[in-house]
Amino acid sequence: MIYVNDLSKEFKKAIKEPGLKGSVKALFKPNYEIIKAVDGISFHVPKGEMLGFIGPNGAGKSTVIKMLTGILTPTSGTCEINGHIPQENRQKYVKEIGVVFGQRTQLWWDLALRETYSVLKEIYDVPDKEFKERMAFLNEVLELDDFISSPVRTLSLGQRMRADIAASLLHNPKVLFLDEPTIGLDVVVKENIRNAIQKINAEEGTTVILTTHDLADIELLCNRIVMIDKGKKVFDGQINDLKREFGQMRDLKFELMNTCDISKLNYKEDLKLSDDDMKLESEKAIVSVRFDSDKVSVEDMLSYTLSKVHVKDINLKDADIEEIIRRLYKREVSIDEV
Amino acid sequence: MKFKKFIRTYRPFTRAGMLESVAYRANFFCFLIGEIMSCFIMFFVWKAVFQSSNGETFMGFTMEDMVVYLFITFLTGYLTYSDGTYAIATEIRDGSIAMRMIKPCSFDMCFLFQELGNKIINVLFIFAPLVIGVEAYRWVITGACQFNISYFLLYVVSLIMAYLISFYFNVSYGFMAFYLKNLWGADILKECIINFLSGATIPLAFMPTALANVLSFLPFSSLSYTPVMIYMGMYSGEEIAFKMLMQVFWLMVMVLLSKAVWNHAVKRLCSQGG
Amino acid sequence: MRRMLRLHRIFVAQYMKNLMEYKVDFLTGAISFLLGQVIQIAFLGIIFSQIPDLVGWEFNEILFIYGFSLIPKGMDHLLFDNLWSVGYFIVRKGDFDKYLTRPINSLFYVIAEKFCVDAFGELLIGLILIVYSTVQLKLTITWYMIPLFIVAVVFATLIYTSIKIATSAIAFWTKASGHITHMFYMTNDFSKYPTTIYNKFVRTFITYIVPFAFTAFYPASFFLTGENPLFCIGGTVLASVVLFTISVCIWNKGIKAYESAGS
Numbered sequence: 001m002i003y004v005n006d007l008s009k010e011f012k013k014a015i016k017e018p019g020l021k022g023s024v025k026a027l028f029k030p031n032y033e034i035i036k037a038v039d040g041i042s043f044h045v046p047k048g049e050m051l052g053f054i055g056p057n058g059a060g061k062s063t064v065i066k067m068l069t070g071i072l073t074p075t076s077g078t079c080e081i082n083g084h085i086p087q088e089n090r091q092k093y094v095k096e097i098g099v100v101f102g103q104r105t106q107l108w109w110d111l112a113l114r115e116t117y118s119v120l121k122e123i124y125d126v127p128d129k130e131f132k133e134r135m136a137f138l139n140e141v142l143e144l145d146d147f148i149s150s151p152v153r154t155l156s157l158g159q160r161m162r163a164d165i166a167a168s169l170l171h172n173p174k175v176l177f178l179d180e181p182t183i184g185l186d187v188v189v190k191e192n193i194r195n196a197i198q199k200i201n202a203e204e205g206t207t208v209i210l211t212t213h214d215l216a217d218i219e220l221l222c223n224r225i226v227m228i229d230k231g232k233k234v235f236d237g238q239i240n241d242l243k244r245e246f247g248q249m250r251d252l253k254f255e256l257m258n259t260c261d262i263s264k265l266n267y268k269e270d271l272k273l274s275d276d277d278m279k280l281e282s283e284k285a286i287v288s289v290r291f292d293s294d295k296v297s298v299e300d301m302l303s304y305t306l307s308k309v310h311v312k313d314i315n316l317k318d319a320d321i322e323e324i325i326r327r328l329y330k331r332e333v334s335i336d337e338v
Numbered sequence: 339m340k341f342k343k344f345i346r347t348y349r350p351f352t353r354a355g356m357l358e359s360v361a362y363r364a365n366f367f368c369f370l371i372g373e374i375m376s377c378f379i380m381f382f383v384w385k386a387v388f389q390s391s392n393g394e395t396f397m398g399f400t401m402e403d404m405v406v407y408l409f410i411t412f413l414t415g416y417l418t419y420s421d422g423t424y425a426i427a428t429e430i431r432d433g434s435i436a437m438r439m440i441k442p443c444s445f446d447m448c449f450l451f452q453e454l455g456n457k458i459i460n461v462l463f464i465f466a467p468l469v470i471g472v473e474a475y476r477w478v479i480t481g482a483c484q485f486n487i488s489y490f491l492l493y494v495v496s497l498i499m500a501y502l503i504s505f506y507f508n509v510s511y512g513f514m515a516f517y518l519k520n521l522w523g524a525d526i527l528k529e530c531i532i533n534f535l536s537g538a539t540i541p542l543a544f545m546p547t548a549l550a551n552v553l554s555f556l557p558f559s560s561l562s563y564t565p566v567m568i569y570m571g572m573y574s575g576e577e578i579a580f581k582m583l584m585q586v587f588w589l590m591v592m593v594l595l596s597k598a599v600w601n602h603a604v605k606r607l608c609s610q611g612g
Numbered sequence: 613m614r615r616m617l618r619l620h621r622i623f624v625a626q627y628m629k630n631l632m633e634y635k636v637d638f639l640t641g642a643i644s645f646l647l648g649q650v651i652q653i654a655f656l657g658i659i660f661s662q663i664p665d666l667v668g669w670e671f672n673e674i675l676f677i678y679g680f681s682l683i684p685k686g687m688d689h690l691l692f693d694n695l696w697s698v699g700y701f702i703v704r705k706g707d708f709d710k711y712l713t714r715p716i717n718s719l720f721y722v723i724a725e726k727f728c729v730d731a732f733g734e735l736l737i738g739l740i741l742i743v744y745s746t747v748q749l750k751l752t753i754t755w756y757m758i759p760l761f762i763v764a765v766v767f768a769t770l771i772y773t774s775i776k777i778a779t780s781a782i783a784f785w786t787k788a789s790g791h792i793t794h795m796f797y798m799t800n801d802f803s804k805y806p807t808t809i810y811n812k813f814v815r816t817f818i819t820y821i822v823p824f825a826f827t828a829f830y831p832a833s834f835f836l837t838g839e840n841p842l843f844c845i846g847g848t849v850l851a852s853v854v855l856f857t858i859s860v861c862i863w864n865k866g867i868k869a870y871e872s873a874g875s
Contacts, residue, residue, distance in 0.1 A: 071714075
């Protein structure tokens with residue numbers, strides 16, 4: 001359905017030197033820096049899948065989505081959706097996709113919501129009968145009736161998002177791209193939107209690609225996630241795989257009674273652990289140990305620690321998905337910065 | 339002491355205004371070229387008019403006078419232009435005007451000083467080139483330097499007053515956004531009327547005497563016609579004194595008007611909410 | 613083509629509904645445009661009260677040229693005004709995304725989205741001036757003048773539009789180009805007067821480089837004198853076709869370079 005192969009996008013960014021001299025120089029001979037926003041990403045999405053796209057701010061998620069939707073032209077690499085190359089036969093291609101950018105609306109701002117749909121009907125050439133059925137279906141899933149006659153500018157953020165999603169589904173697209181569909185919404189509305197997306201995916205087999213910062217979106221909606229950071233793919237797989245892969249890592253955190261005691265702790269030698277299995281960080285009396293619970297049991301770890309030193313406070317943290325992702329982000333960032 | 343504090347409070351605004359206009363200088367130059375183009379069109383039109391007319395003068399203006407009038411009017415219009423209407427209308431529309439009431443500086447001063455920074459850059463880039471260009475032209479055509487330093491200095495004073503009148507007028511006008519949904523049309527109307535009433539499109543001297551007399555007492559002639567006529571040395575000493583007093587008078591009226599409108603707006607905001 | 617026309621009609625209808633939300637605003641705008649033109653014409657009147665003719669053109673002929681210049685300008689303003697927004701903010705804010713995710717030509721979509729009714733002010737004044745000066749000059753109207761007039765207006769409009777397309781498309785590379793459009797657009801005022809009043813440089817510039825002279829003076833002078841039809845009308849057609857081709861190429865290249873905005 002969707003094949004992405006070694007996709008890259010570079011942006012040129014003007015570098016300005018400070019001061020008036022720099023400004024004048026930039027006017028006549030601008031300096032550019034090449035920024036690799038997306039760097040050799042490949043993946044494949046089968047029909048009907050819901051794929052979550054995650055990564056920290058500026059990781060390149062939106063750039064990928066914009067290339068897949070035909071808005072941006074890739075610097076190199078290819079993407080193929082439904083047999084179309086987005087940039088090549090753009091007008092034909094976009095008839096088969098729906099796009100929602102959470103931060104901007106595609107609705108006619110000053111007109112009643114209904115008007116937007118009647119214009120989109122024409123743009124996408126939806127026949128009258130189909131249009132009626134579609135509206136009935138979307139209305140049932142997204143509950144548009146309450147506000148379909150109000151001008152768009154008077155809608156609440158949640159209503160607007162529902163209206164936007166409906167607008168992108170009017171022409172029954174095969175693929176739906178959602179860029180941050182729950183941004184800025186309250187818990188109840190988020191829940192609503194998620195249910196709607198799930199229902200559409202289940203009933204129509206629409207392939208959904210969504211980017212989000214809200215991990216609950218991912219856990220509840222997506223069977224699979226692709227994580228990118230600094231333009232590179234860092235993980236691709238089931239959420240459970242992610243948990244399995246990173247989940248056995250635990251964090252043990254404690255505060256020493258006596259700061260000097262830290263020299264008494266020799267995990268690696270005493271418990272025979274390699275550098276990959278554990279990592280110790282300390283700041284004054286606070287010590288945190290990250291260890292692989294497959295290699296050394298939690299019980300052994302605790303009893304060893306408590307036998308060597310006196311602690312004021314101790315706490316053991318299991319890695320939830322948010323923690324895993326935070327760790328992944330951190331790891332990527334620190335690798336790059338060293 | 340109070341003055342120092344005043345300067346310290348508002349200096350950052352001026353700086354911001356300067357940086358802003360430096361950042362957009364490419365736009366600024368393109369825009370300027372576009373605007374100056376219309377001066378050149380009129381220059382050619384006037385040249386043709388003088389070629390086609392019999393005498394040396396046209397309704398009391400010589401060709402050099404016309405050129406000076408054209409370019410100095412352009413310069414004056416450019417420097418006295420104020421964005422106040424747009425700024426206020428935007429703040430009213432997005433509701434940020436309410437934030438102004440909880441800040442420890444006055445709205446008009448913040449905005450004035452910011453625009454001032456912008457004006458300083460404009461003066462640096464276009465004031466000197468235009469004045470020098472106009473004077474060089476006059477020198478070449480008449481064979482003698484026509485530049486008069488006292489007229490020039492009086493022009494600068496008159497220009498500053500013209501700018502302040504324009505600023506306060508625009509601020510007052512911007513408050514119309516409370517009553518109109520969109521200020522686009524009203525803004526075009528304002529530009530159009532001001533250009534006519536101030537003598538920028540048609541010199542007042544070309545208009546029927548009765549109309550010209552009425553217009554010269556309205557605030558609009560203070561915006562452009564007065565400083566330009568002073569620059570050109572068209573007024574006697576007595577006339578200059580009188581016209582500048584008129585400017586002072588209209589400036590005071592505009593300041594009071596803007597205060598009144600602001601107070602009204604505050605009341606409205608307090609009673610109805612943003 | 614049929615579908616485009618139908619879509620255009622629908623867009624116009626939507627736009628009109630939108631406009632009705634801002635009735636007062638629109639009316640003041642239209643009246644202001646009208647007023648501005650009236651003042652300009654009064655100015656011409658004042659000048660001509662003192663001189664018999666302007667480099668060989670009498671008042672009514674100048675009025676005809678002036679009136680003619682308003683028709684293509686008004687047509688462009690009426691139909692293609694949204695191009696300004698492309699250069700000023702649509703590209704910079706990343707709002708161009710919307711046009712690329714729709715199954716219609718992006719240039720057409722941008723253009724069709726807005727219908728600038730206040731242009732009727734210009735068109736009205738232009739027509740009044742043309743009719744008035746034609747009557748005053750007692751011009752003889754032959755049958756082929758009418759189709760030629762329509763051809764001239766259509767292609768003259770296209771000159772305006774092409775210049776706007778090309779300069780707005782610069783924004784795809786530079787993010788904003790409204791000021792560049794403005795700079796070129798302002799040269800159109802040169803075409804309101806006979807090109808003979810300008811020096812050689814200006815004349816060459818507005819004939820061969822930014823051919824605004826073909827939007828008013830050249831075609832208008834043909835209708836006034838009946839001379840040089842090949843240059844005056846043929847030139848208009850040629851200039852506009854060449855410009856339009858170039859500008860569409862620039863636009864299509866620009867879309868490939870479009871970088872959107874933010875994340």
